[in-house]
Every structure is written in C-alpha cells, then in structure tokens.
Amino acid sequence: MIDTTLTDRESYVVAALTGGWVADAASLGLHWLYDSQRICEVAGQSPEFLPPKADYFTGGFGYFAHDGKQSGDVSHYGAATGVLTGSLLANEGKLDIRDYQRCFRAFFGPGGDWRGYIDNPTRGTLNNLDTIEQNAIEKAQLTTTAKLTDRQKRVLVQKVLPYTRRLRGDQLADPVRKAISLTYQEPEIQEAGVHLAATIDHHLLPESGADDMQLPAVSKLAPLVACYCGSERLMEVAEAAVRVTNHNDEAVAWARCAARLLDYLFRGEPLSAALDAATREAPDPQHLNNARSGSALDAPGAGDTYGRTCYLHEAMPVIFHILNxxxxxxxxxxxxxRCGGDSCGRAWIIGPAMAAIYGVGGERGIPLSWLARVTDAPDILMDIERLVKG
Structure with missing residues (x-):
C-alpha cells in the first residue's frame, strides 16, 4: 500500500505543480490570439477557460490551433509536461533520457495518444529521433561480420528495434536472442542480431532536440525541478532534459534561468530572491531587470515592449513582469x-511560480473552482502527488 500522506513541504510543491496545469487550461481558449484589444472584447474581465473557437480570432491577429479541444483541456505544452511526468514516475523521480525519448516519441509520434497541434520543436525532435536511429542502424550493419542476406538483415533490424527503444546495455542480449530464435535458430544469426542491437544502443544520442529556442524548452521543467529541488545536479539534469527537445545553447541558458526560479520558489524562498537568482542565469539579464521595474501590472504593455511570441527572449521578460x-x-x-500571444507556454512558468507562493484556495491561491474545471483533474493530481511523494 502506497503512503499518500504528504508533508507540508510536499503539499507545497504539489500545489505548485498543479498551478501549471490550471494556468495552461485556463489560457487555452485564447491561446495565440495576439491582439490584446480583441481579447478584451471577447472575454471581458474573465478571459479564463473559454472554449477554443475560431470566431474569437476574427477581427484580431492570431493563429487558431486548438480546433476540437474543449474548455478545461490543456495545450500541447501540458501534454508534453505529462510525458516527462510519466517518465519521471516510471523511474522513481530520476531523469532517464532514453526512457524520456521513448515516451515522447510514443506519445507524439505516429500511432501515439496525442490529438492536437504539433509545434516545430516536437516535429523536429520526432524527425531527429528517426534520423538518429537510422544512422545507428547503418553503423551497426557496417560493423556486422556475419554473412547475411539482405532479407536477413531487414528481419534482424525489425526484431531488435522494439528492444533498443526500451532497453539498453546488458538488458538487450537475452530478449533479442529469444526474439530472433522465433525465426532463426542458427547461432551465428542470433549473435549477429545481438551485435546489431548493442551497436544501435551505443550510437543512440541523448541530444535529439530541434535547434529551437522557443518556450517548449522551459515549459516542461516544473516536474523535473520538483524531483531535483535543492540538488546540485539540477542544472545538469535540466540541460539534459531540454536538449531532448530543444538542442540549442540559448534555449538551455533560458532553461537554467527558469529552473533556478522554480527551484528557489519550490524551496520556499522569497519571490525577489528567486527572480534575482534566475536573472543571474539568464542570457539577457538586462531585459529581465527592466521588466521588473515600475509599480503597476501591465501585461499587454510588457507584450508590446518585449514581444508576445513563443521565443524565449520575448516570453521570459513578460513572465518576469507578471510575476513581479x-x-x-x-x-x-x-x-x-490578456497579454496575448503564447499565453499557454508562459503559463507553465507563471502558474507553478504563483501557486508556489500562494498555494491553493483562499483569496490569492488557485481557485478551487478553476481546479475543478481542468479535464482529468483527479488523474493529474494523483500523478503529481505520486511524483512528489516518491
């Protein structure tokens, strides 16, 4: 029986992770509508949890990407966060790059569970994973010394790929040999298959991400930070996770900034200290400092100044302005x-940060009514609690 009782600190982190899911779902209806005035016309004082409708985008600049989604659903950012959460759960809270890649490919790739928008980093990552695997297969075939027919080579590849996608190292030999024995009893062919699997395994790369510096690099970080909160390995594992989907140095630098911010807040540090520490990691600290200046919250104005698109050098100053x-x-x-643009992407830093500060319920925490509106909320909360408790 799993002990699901949470300590005060664990409850605090659970609330923070919940904030990302709620903020994403709340933003979906007007996601990628860039016209703040149009957003006000459509939504008034309560722009959250609107059902995605193409009509909202008439008369204002934007891109309607979520046809078929319902109020309470999360965006592709939330779906990707769920993939990383699932991999972390399967590995007792530890980042396993190969498992994360496998889960990502299985969920977003052909035959996967995802039905919805596919962004450029996801598309590029799926293409790269295919290319990396094909290159590994070619290198393995070149080093195979057994005399095989072209048909045998094709069959061996088909036999070993299901195992190289989920196993590695010493785990491969026995199941690969058994799988091949169903078709070929010759020891030399079986050993050729084992060699093929081991060589493919050796040449699979952890850096599978697209050369991309947009918000998907940081939007999945909250569950990873929760697992490595306060650890000296946080920056190392954050970079490794980011390079799975965004193999870009600037994206990694912004991810270090976002991870440091969330790490401080998840440990109960004051917001000002968290923003200061995160700024020291940023590739453009001056814009972050400028975004924190002034005394009034003006998110549309911040969008006018820094940008509303998915690029991190635009999004992070807007995030800092809102948080501050x-x-x-x-x-x-x-x-x-109300700022407009990539609100769902920004929500995955804003939501966990604000929930870490204000918790759930009360005048300033996550409204309970909002939490109840998130699609599959019970399952999401159960996974979050298991991850934090583990």
Whole structure:
C-alpha cells in the first residue's frame, strides 16, 4: 500500500505543480490570439477557460490551433509536461533520457495518444529521433561480420528495434536472442542480431532536440525541478532534459534561468530572491531587470515592449513582469491571457511560480473552482502527488 500522506513541504510543491496545469487550461481558449484589444472584447474581465473557437480570432491577429479541444483541456505544452511526468514516475523521480525519448516519441509520434497541434520543436525532435536511429542502424550493419542476406538483415533490424527503444546495455542480449530464435535458430544469426542491437544502443544520442529556442524548452521543467529541488545536479539534469527537445545553447541558458526560479520558489524562498537568482542565469539579464521595474501590472504593455511570441527572449521578460507585479494566482493568469500571444507556454512558468507562493484556495491561491474545471483533474493530481511523494 502506497503512503499518500504528504508533508507540508510536499503539499507545497504539489500545489505548485498543479498551478501549471490550471494556468495552461485556463489560457487555452485564447491561446495565440495576439491582439490584446480583441481579447478584451471577447472575454471581458474573465478571459479564463473559454472554449477554443475560431470566431474569437476574427477581427484580431492570431493563429487558431486548438480546433476540437474543449474548455478545461490543456495545450500541447501540458501534454508534453505529462510525458516527462510519466517518465519521471516510471523511474522513481530520476531523469532517464532514453526512457524520456521513448515516451515522447510514443506519445507524439505516429500511432501515439496525442490529438492536437504539433509545434516545430516536437516535429523536429520526432524527425531527429528517426534520423538518429537510422544512422545507428547503418553503423551497426557496417560493423556486422556475419554473412547475411539482405532479407536477413531487414528481419534482424525489425526484431531488435522494439528492444533498443526500451532497453539498453546488458538488458538487450537475452530478449533479442529469444526474439530472433522465433525465426532463426542458427547461432551465428542470433549473435549477429545481438551485435546489431548493442551497436544501435551505443550510437543512440541523448541530444535529439530541434535547434529551437522557443518556450517548449522551459515549459516542461516544473516536474523535473520538483524531483531535483535543492540538488546540485539540477542544472545538469535540466540541460539534459531540454536538449531532448530543444538542442540549442540559448534555449538551455533560458532553461537554467527558469529552473533556478522554480527551484528557489519550490524551496520556499522569497519571490525577489528567486527572480534575482534566475536573472543571474539568464542570457539577457538586462531585459529581465527592466521588466521588473515600475509599480503597476501591465501585461499587454510588457507584450508590446518585449514581444508576445513563443521565443524565449520575448516570453521570459513578460513572465518576469507578471510575476513581479501580480498579487495572486488569478490576477497573474488573467494578466497573462490578456497579454496575448503564447499565453499557454508562459503559463507553465507563471502558474507553478504563483501557486508556489500562494498555494491553493483562499483569496490569492488557485481557485478551487478553476481546479475543478481542468479535464482529468483527479488523474493529474494523483500523478503529481505520486511524483512528489516518491
């Protein structure tokens, strides 16, 4: 029987992770509508949890990407966060790059569970994983000394790939040999297959991400930070995870900034200290400092100044502006939506940060009514609790 009782600190982190799911779902209806004035016309004072409709984008600049989604659903950012969460759960809270790649490919690739928008980093990552695997197969075949027919070579590849995608090292030989024995009883062919599997395994690369510096690099970080909170390995594992989907040095630098921010907040440090520490990791600290200046929350103005698109050098200053000036979860999420543009991507830093500060319920925490509106909320919360407890 699993002990599901949470300590005060664990409850605090559970609330923070929940904030990402709620903020993403709340933002979906107007995601990628770039016109703040149009957002006000459509949504008034309560822009959260609107059902995605193409009509909202009429009369304002934007891109309607979520046809078929319902109010309460999360974006592709949330789906990707769920993939990393699932991999962390399967590996007792440790980042296993090969398992993460396998889960990502299985979920977003052909035949996977995802039904919805596929962004450029995801598409590039799926293509790269295929290319990396094909290159590994070719290198393995070149070093195989057994005399095989072309048909035998094709069959061996088909036999070993299901195992190289989920096993590695010493785990491969026995199941690969048994799988091949169903078709070929000759020891030399079986050993050729074992060699093929081992060589493919050796040449699979951990850096499978697209050369991309957009928000998908940082949007999945919250569960990883929860698992490595306070650890000296946090920056190392954050970079490794980011390079699975965004193999880009600037993306990694911004991810270090975001991870440091969340790490401080998850450990209960003051917001000002968290923003300061995160700024020291940023590739453009001046814009972050500028975004924190002033006394009033003006998210549309921040969007005008720094940009509303998915690029991290635009999104991170807007995130810092909202975090520094909002006084509660609801205010921050509504400000993020009203800013326009990639609100769902920004939500995955704003939501966990504000929930870490203000928790769930009360005047400034995550509204309980919002939490209840998230699709599959019970299952999501169960996974979050298991991850944090583990």
């Amino acid at each position: 000036h909002a006084h509660g979860f609801t205010e921050a999420v509504r400000a993020n939506i």
